[in-house]
Amino acid sequence: MTLLLILVITLAVLLGVTPIRRALISAPVFKVFKKILPPLSETEQQAMEAGDVWWDGDLFQGKPDWQKLHHYPKPRLSEDEQAFMDEQVETLLAMLDDYDIVQKKRDLPEKVWDYLKQEGFFAMIIPKSYGGRGFSAIANSTIVSRIASRSLTAAVTVMVPNSLGPGELLMHYGTDQQKEYWLPRLADGRDVPCFALTGPEAGSDAGGIPDTGVICRGEFEGEEVVGIRLNWDKRYITLSPVATVLGLAFKLFDPDGLLGDKKDIGITCALIPTTHPGVEIGDRHFPMGMAFMNGTTYGKDVFIPLDWIIGGPDYAGRGWRMLVECLSAGRGISLPALATATGHLASRMTGAYSYVRQQFGLSIGKFEGVQEAFARIGGLTYGLEAMRVMTAGAIDLKLSPGVVTAIAKYHMTEMSRTILNDAFDIHAGRAIQLGPKNYLAHGYMGVPISITVEGANILTRNLMIFGQGATRCHPYVLAELQAAANPDANEGLQQFDGLLLRHVGFALGNTFSCLWQGLTAAAFNKSPMAGETARYYKQLSRMSRALALTADISMLMLGGDLKRKEMLSARLGDVLSHLYMASAVLKFYEDNGRQQADLPFVHYNLQRALAEIGRAFDGFFANFPARAVAVVLKRLIFPFGIGYKMPADDICMEICDALSKPGVIRDRLTHLCYIGEGEQDPTGLMEQAFIEMHQAQPQLKAILLAQRDGKISRKVPMDQAISEAEAAGIVTAEQAEQLHHMNKLRFEAISVDSFKSGEL
Numbered sequence: 001m002t003l004l005l006i007l008v009i010t011l012a013v014l015l016g017v018t019p020i021r022r023a024l025i026s027a028p029v030f031k032v033f034k035k036i037l038p039p040l041s042e043t044e045q046q047a048m049e050a051g052d053v054w055w056d057g058d059l060f061q062g063k064p065d066w067q068k069l070h071h072y073p074k075p076r077l078s079e080d081e082q083a084f085m086d087e088q089v090e091t092l093l094a095m096l097d098d099y100d101i102v103q104k105k106r107d108l109p110e111k112v113w114d115y116l117k118q119e120g121f122f123a124m125i126i127p128k129s130y131g132g133r134g135f136s137a138i139a140n141s142t143i144v145s146r147i148a149s150r151s152l153t154a155a156v157t158v159m160v161p162n163s164l165g166p167g168e169l170l171m172h173y174g175t176d177q178q179k180e181y182w183l184p185r186l187a188d189g190r191d192v193p194c195f196a197l198t199g200p201e202a203g204s205d206a207g208g209i210p211d212t213g214v215i216c217r218g219e220f221e222g223e224e225v226v227g228i229r230l231n232w233d234k235r236y237i238t239l240s241p242v243a244t245v246l247g248l249a250f251k252l253f254d255p256d257g258l259l260g261d262k263k264d265i266g267i268t269c270a271l272i273p274t275t276h277p278g279v280e281i282g283d284r285h286f287p288m289g290m291a292f293m294n295g296t297t298y299g300k301d302v303f304i305p306l307d308w309i310i311g312g313p314d315y316a317g318r319g320w321r322m323l324v325e326c327l328s329a330g331r332g333i334s335l336p337a338l339a340t341a342t343g344h345l346a347s348r349m350t351g352a353y354s355y356v357r358q359q360f361g362l363s364i365g366k367f368e369g370v371q372e373a374f375a376r377i378g379g380l381t382y383g384l385e386a387m388r389v390m391t392a393g394a395i396d397l398k399l400s401p402g403v404v405t406a407i408a409k410y411h412m413t414e415m416s417r418t419i420l421n422d423a424f425d426i427h428a429g430r431a432i433q434l435g436p437k438n439y440l441a442h443g444y445m446g447v448p449i450s451i452t453v454e455g456a457n458i459l460t461r462n463l464m465i466f467g468q469g470a471t472r473c474h475p476y477v478l479a480e481l482q483a484a485a486n487p488d489a490n491e492g493l494q495q496f497d498g499l500l501l502r503h504v505g506f507a508l509g510n511t512f513s514c515l516w517q518g519l520t521a522a523a524f525n526k527s528p529m530a531g532e533t534a535r536y537y538k539q540l541s542r543m544s545r546a547l548a549l550t551a552d553i554s555m556l557m558l559g560g561d562l563k564r565k566e567m568l569s570a571r572l573g574d575v576l577s578h579l580y581m582a583s584a585v586l587k588f589y590e591d592n593g594r595q596q597a598d599l600p601f602v603h604y605n606l607q608r609a610l611a612e613i614g615r616a617f618d619g620f621f622a623n624f625p626a627r628a629v630a631v632v633l634k635r636l637i638f639p640f641g642i643g644y645k646m647p648a649d650d651i652c653m654e655i656c657d658a659l660s661k662p663g664v665i666r667d668r669l670t671h672l673c674y675i676g677e678g679e680q681d682p683t684g685l686m687e688q689a690f691i692e693m694h695q696a697q698p699q700l701k702a703i704l705l706a707q708r709d710g711k712i713s714r715k716v717p718m719d720q721a722i723s724e725a726e727a728a729g730i731v732t733a734e735q736a737e738q739l740h741h742m743n744k745l746r747f748e749a750i751s752v753d754s755f756k757s758g759e760l
């Protein structure tokens with residue numbers, strides 16, 4: 001008892017008496033902390049600090065407040081936006097012939113360019129006061145999605161001016177004069193923008209651009225002024241071949257101190273008319289054969305005035321932060337929109353094709369092998385839509401959630417890659433043969449583009465999601481890093497001291513909570529909803545705690561090395577990502593009125609998310625270098641093993657069933673997919689064949705029965721069977737006519753294009 005008493009008093013003094021604690025605990029820990037920390041570059045620091053923490057913060061910190069999630073408003077289109085969808089977007093879609101655009105013209109037709117400019121498609125994010133449409137993020141996303149289901153080329157052309165680029169940068173940082181000059185011109189299409197960051201030597205490492213601007217005196221409009229002499233060489237720039245205004249990122253230097261004391265000012269963004277002397281718009285690239293404009297630009301010793309810097313001279317050197325803050329639009333709206341469109345198109349068309357296409361006497365959709373792949377398409381598509389809506393919703397809350405949008409960018413583009421692979425496998429030769437009838441090929445060819453742009457995917461998964469997530473979403477780490485970076489060591493120690501105790505308390509709380517939830521299989525966790533989804537909330541809360549604990553332990557054990565251990569950190573990023581995706585699906589299900597028909601899709605996504613979380617943890621523990629710690633951690637979190645399983649087969653079959661018959665459920669789940677008018681249109685033809693085949697089911701069954709009973713011939717072409725059935729009185733003349741039409745459509749729908757010798 002005496003010893004225990006002494007121990008308790010010692011601990012109380014050590015932890016409770018600030019000068020003693022600071023001297024004996026916080027100071028040595030702070031020293032070690034500073035030592036193991038990698039020095040942060042300025043660009044890394046800015047990237048870490050930019051943007052907002054949102055729902056990702058709840059998930060990372062181990063205690064998601066589900067009520068809060070469900071209280072975020074359901075994103076929806078305004079009346080104006082819906083009217084634009086119904087009128088302008090539908091008109092545009094009817095004007096697009098993607099085969100002609102991509103394979104023949106290699107450009108959008110003139111009348112489409114004109115329509116896009118005239119109707120403000122390039123000005124969706126520009127406020128109405130400047131002549132733009134002033135649309136919300138969810139509208140921007142829905143419009144781009146719907147266009148992408150028809151033509152990737154048109155969608156990319158529309159999405160780029162509405163994404164990271166001159167428009168977005170001007171609205172956030174432009175001077176009044178810049179806004180008043182440029183925004184109306186961008187809104188009515190007099191000017192077409194592009195934004196040039198990437199060059200031959202700087203792709204993923206965009207902060208390392210070699211392009212320079214030097215502050216100097218020069219002549220502008222006949223007068224000598226202080227300005228910038230620019231040299232740049234950029235590639236891969238979307239819209240550059242047709243751009244009239246170039247947004248340019250470069251590193252600014254002031255060797256003669258014309259602006260102040262700082263010689264190396266840093267990354268800066270300027271807006272330059274492409275007609276300005278010295279600006280060269282170079283050759284056009286040909287990205288995966290897609291027809292949207294993409295190319296190079298360069299300039300040598302081009303002199304511009306200082307007030308062409310976006311935001312004016314005050315914003316010199318603040319370009320990197322501006323870019324990182326605005327990245328959310330591209331990552332959180334545009335690329336998710338493209339990915340979701342892929343899902344809607346693939347779900348609708350694959351469902352139709354696998355019904356229309358018959359082999360071995362059955363629709364191929366009846367074979368379980370095909371169902372497995374088709375369920376993946378349908379299941380993932382539901383997840384894509386849920387994530388698209390939730391992420392755009394965050395941006396509509398006027399947030400710039402860097403981690404969430406990186407998750408959306410990476411996972412949604414990867415999901416669309418999986419979906420297209422499956423859709424190709426199911427369509428087989430029908431998807432391979434290029435021609436006007438092929439509605440999948442251009443999407444498939446375009447997938448690597450989405451994977452590459454706005455932060456190539458490997459980098460996004462390995463560095464951004466967890467790297468940024470760990471510092472931004474953690475309740476203490478960013479503040480601890482800032483304390484360590486404090487040039488006043490005493491003040492830094494004081495800040496750190498306050499954080500350390502709370503951090504230790506946080507980690508201990510997580511440890512006990514993980515053990516308890518593991519032992520009880522989260523049975524006592526609270527769920528905000530009753531019914532079939534309750535168990536998922538409980539498990540997700542449990543896995544959120546597990547992530548908080550594992551992230552803390554890894555940062556403690558590996559320190560700055562964790563940044564280089566990308567294979568490990570990416571797995572923790574995967575856990576965070578799947579928690580986010582699962583949350584999005586649960587919210588989507590609730591926001592849409594808990595429809596019974598959605599349940600197989602919800603189960604699919606939640607079971608998949610938990611299985612992927614389990615897989616990521618398993619890989620993490622198997623490879624964590626401190627073996628004893630890994631074993632203890634795994635036992636603590638999963639005392640009875642990792643029990644999560646991929647979606648069960650019966651759930652997959654229910655998904656296939658829902659998407660294989662016409663009706664409101666299929667329409668709702670694939671609402672972004674454009675179906676062209678008439679049988680001449682590739683999607684219109686497939687849809688019509690599918691519907692007529694469904695309508696003909698009773699007669700087809702009667703014919704099959706008659707064949708089995710030997711009343712009419714077996715194993716003959718369908719047209720002959722129909723005629724024999726008519727003659728035998730099994731179907732009426734009117735029904736026979738409809739059946740012949742259905743059969744003609746069916747055959748057309750399974751046909752592919754072919755070309756005469758020399759035609760290609």
Ligand SMILES: Cc1cc2nc3c(=O)[nH]c(=O)nc-3n(C[C@H](O)[C@H](O)[C@H](O)COP(=O)(O)OP(=O)(O)OC[C@H]3O[C@@H](n4cnc5c(N)ncnc54)[C@H](O)[C@@H]3O)c2cc1C
Nearest residue numbers: 195196197198203204236237238287453454455456458459
């Ligand atoms: C069609 C198209 C349109 C584009 N439009 C524009 C535009 O309008 N404006 C513009 O400025 N740019 C544009 N880009 C450029 C785009 O943003 C870059 O391609 C992208 O940043 C990747 O650069 P990179 O292609 O040079 O790949 P690299 O940087 O060479 O990367 C190669 C691979 O290495 C990986 N990698 C690199 N570093 C790491 C790391 N630390 N950890 C893990 N993996 C890593 C990458 O993920 C990638 O898989 C466009 C590109 C394309 C293809």
